[in-house]
Amino acid sequence: MSEATTEKLILAVPSKGRLMEETANLLARGGLKLARAGNERGYRGEVQGLAGVEVAFVSASEIADLLRKGEVHLGVTGEDLVRDLIPDAETEVEFLRPLGFGHADVVVAVPDFWIDVSTMSDLEEAALLYRRRHGARMRVATKYRTLTRMFFAGHRYGGEPRAVDTVTMYRIVESLGATEGAPAAGLAELIVDITSTGSTLKANGLRILDDGVILKSQANLVLGKRAPWSEAQLALKDDILRCLEKSGTD
């Protein structure tokens, strides 16, 4: 790798879908154009109008991992994905700016007919009885292992620390797709998943607990603290932030 390349700031952007389009639109409004190198399917690119930035197009879920390892300087990805991959995210990354798109709530949802369960505290009680009756723990289907574990253990994202109810009598079953169908299919008793309008949950006979919103997530510009940062790269980061400010998000 040449000197010039190592001095470049690497910005990871989702490689496809709405997150990619919204990121491009946002930069465009601030006067910068996201361009792929070579053909349409290229995985490398640049920001026209900002020499020194190299763009890596990768899947949104991989961006958090690249940030953690310091393999990219900046990344556009959902706060949910970052916090789930990195338990104490603040030590490894910095959330520079929420971007105003990719909104999704990570929530705890139970079957709607559980009319005895509307809070985390109810859930723990129901889970204690369930354990005695079935000889097994209630299963939580989710792809968010860390967020689930931390939230159930009493950690709350954002806001003031306060007394909260913990849930301990459960176990996680990994679900990589169609999580909301797991309870009806008998694969889990409840779920932790993302929802934007709540209509998918409803269609599957699920209801969000009153105190069951784990994280109100959206796409963020995130900085990887382990990446090698030179003066020039820090200046480029400020340029990108100024561009985002100009495009009027917050």
Next chain:
Amino acid sequence: MEPLTTPSGTPMSSRWIEAHGRQSTIITSIFARAGFEPIAPPVIQPADLFLDLIGEDLRARTYVFTDPDGAELCLRPDLTIPTTRLYLDRFGDTGQPARLSYNGVVFRYQRGGGSLARPREFTQAGIESFAPENPEQAEAEILALSAESIRAAGLRAFTFRAGDLGIFEALLGAIDMPDRWRTQLRHHFWHHAAFRRQLQKLMKPEEFGRALAEPLFQAIEAARRGSIRHGDAVVDLERHLEAQGLAVSGTRTLDEIAWQLEGLAADLKSPPLDPRAALLLDAYIKLSTPARAATDGIRALLKGTSIDIEPALIRFEERLRLAAQEGIDIADAPFSGGFGRQFEYYTGFVFEILSPLLGEEAPLAGGGRYDRLLEAVGARQPFAAVGSAIHTDRLLLAVRGGRP
């Protein structure tokens, strides 16, 4: 030069390995002389059992995996549970006294791969006494053997800390409240913030009550009072859900939901937890005093109440006396009411042995009384059991003054 360590944090110099081997021989021969039979339980254990019986902290640090048959397994994070299973396999429900010992590796996830004081795989040398004829005597003996082993390994400076879940249990039993609340508080003992929050709730049950639709509420109330059968309330619940268009699916039954609703209805009718009782429980959890002053400290808390837990307090005093007879003076050791180690299977006296070098966060040894564990792994009734395990890698580190 950086000390050589394995990725798990265990040092791998030949000098360390030899020293660790010599230390193991010293400790296991002390156990053998005291009549503990060596056993070697399997490293791979069923995951569910462990996840149920260990605390939240360790639960998140257990290596769990699925094998090609689809079985959920784990690398043992502790040896007490595998030893208890082995005892049950061998002796079943006979209540046969047995003294077993082990010297084997356990596995616990550590952030960033582990360190010398907190390796992610390490050796535990331990002893467990099942169904002893005199449990308090067994506690004193196990405490003494742990201390003797540490001394024989070459460490002079170490201290104890102690707690007693038996006193907490006695307190809980002596305070007037529904059994349901006792179960909740017992469950929250290891999570002090949650425990305190539960106390606050029980002082104001009406704030946490649930409004139920009228015909269903009548049925639940009637079932709670016993004027109709529980099964009839379940039928009412089913009718209610149908009218509301709520589909029933999955493994959780209407029967369980009806029980929970009856419990919630009962909370609404119960007199709130007496604020003095709540204060007392909170004060006990916070109590921190030298062990010799613990029982009088608790008596002072109980002064002016009608609560009598003398038998539990006398047992604790007897324990200090027995330990002294065994040559272990723990009268000056700090006692904490809220101290229960991070294992939810403990039911009585608990202790840890600490070194000044590694501190409270990395105890050299720990153990205590766990009378419900045999039942939890499959016995038909509870039996007394008490045990202790030494973290031998930490012990060697302390003996060598922190040098790997």
